[in-house]
Amino acid sequence: MYQVQTLNHISPKGLEHLGANLFALDNEGSKPDGILVRSADMHNMELGPQLLAVARAGAGTNNIPVADCSQRGIVVFNTPGANANAVKELVLAGLVLSGRKIAQGIAWAQTLIAQTEPVAKLVEKGKKQFVGPELAGKKLGVIGLGAIGVKVANMATHLGMEVLGYDPYISIDAAWNLSRSVKHCVNLSDLVNQCDFITLHIPATADTKGMVNAKLISQMKHGVRILNFARGELVNNVDLISALKSGRVGAYVCDFPCEELLGVEGCVCLPHLGASTPESEENCAVMAAQELSDYLLDGNIRNSVNFPSVSMPRGEGNRICVIHKNVPGMLAAITDVANKAGLNIENMTNKSRGDYAYTMLDVTGLVPDEVGSGLLALPDIIRVRVL
């Protein structure tokens, strides 16, 4: 029985994929084998030696200590694309909110109840302060053309916008899905200096944190409207607030409120609602639970952010799963231990990713305990499981 801890609310539709006879859900989680998480910050969490995997029901994994997990042989999964439509739809709202001063208009309309003049008269007198531009005919810059960025870019072409995209690491799949009317920018300056609206769809990493700063803003068009449904850390808030005050930035719509942004004129903060639809919560939970179950029960890895994708159909015998360093001689050393134990290797697969690699052997015959201990005694072996 595997113990699974949930650190956030995970849609019950996803949890149904963890069969009650094989998995025990334990929210106190003293010694979980697997963790299901959404946005809970795991950086200061103590991760026990028994922990095998963390499945993020969502896209961003910056709340998880991924490098530390890799070193300890903990597989981290995410759910690529599972919430992309939900975010795309909220970006549509964000585009309109950034231009038409809707949030400010709604807040103002609420104040009219206390006035002496009739509300309808006050509305017609006051509405001119909330005039804002249409989207059609304007230029939208999409930074990051992954699962969400591609959907946003394609949607914007249907709104009559001219769309420019920047992503030096775009995947082949994403490129195939991108509308051919999206203009490809080879550098960021080329995108930011011509766009009326800019939307961010990149992960928060050491390279991207604080990417929207005074220097980049100085290259943008005066009055540019910026949307951030990716991560708060991508934007230097001090620089952004000063640009909002000077009018260089016309509006900032973001999904990541923080102390300094609240109450700033021109800034519209949503409470991290990008993925908050029943459909997306369910998609993410189902995908994350399936990934976790497939790894815990059969050792297969799909959609990991720190280990390679490795899957093999399960045969009759035992399966030996080995997480190891990506260094020469490992396969020979692993198969040598199996051979010495008299095991016949029926099927085998091995893949590497960066500094790490994963090998699975399907063997006939019972696997003696000394195989596990023999493998673990080898240099550069991180984790061994016999399933």
Ligand SMILES: NC(=O)c1ccc[n+]([C@@H]2O[C@H](COP(=O)([O-])OP(=O)(O)OC[C@H]3O[C@@H](n4cnc5c(N)ncnc54)[C@H](O)[C@@H]3O)[C@@H](O)[C@H]2O)c1
């Ligand atoms: N607001 C929300 O609730 C919500 C929901 C989902 C995702 N997100 C955030 O949005 C991000 C993107 O999600 P996704 O599903 O599209 O992820 P994704 O991995 O499919 O796409 C990210 C894209 O960014 C590109 N990229 C990376 N570094 C870049 C850089 N320096 N410049 C330009 N492009 C760069 C990658 O090549 C990739 O194509 C996530 O990492 C997450 O932080 C937020």
Ligand SMILES: O=C(O)CC[C@@H](O)C(=O)O
């Ligand atoms: O779980 C959520 O509500 C947000 C998820 C989102 O930030 C993501 O990166 O996928």
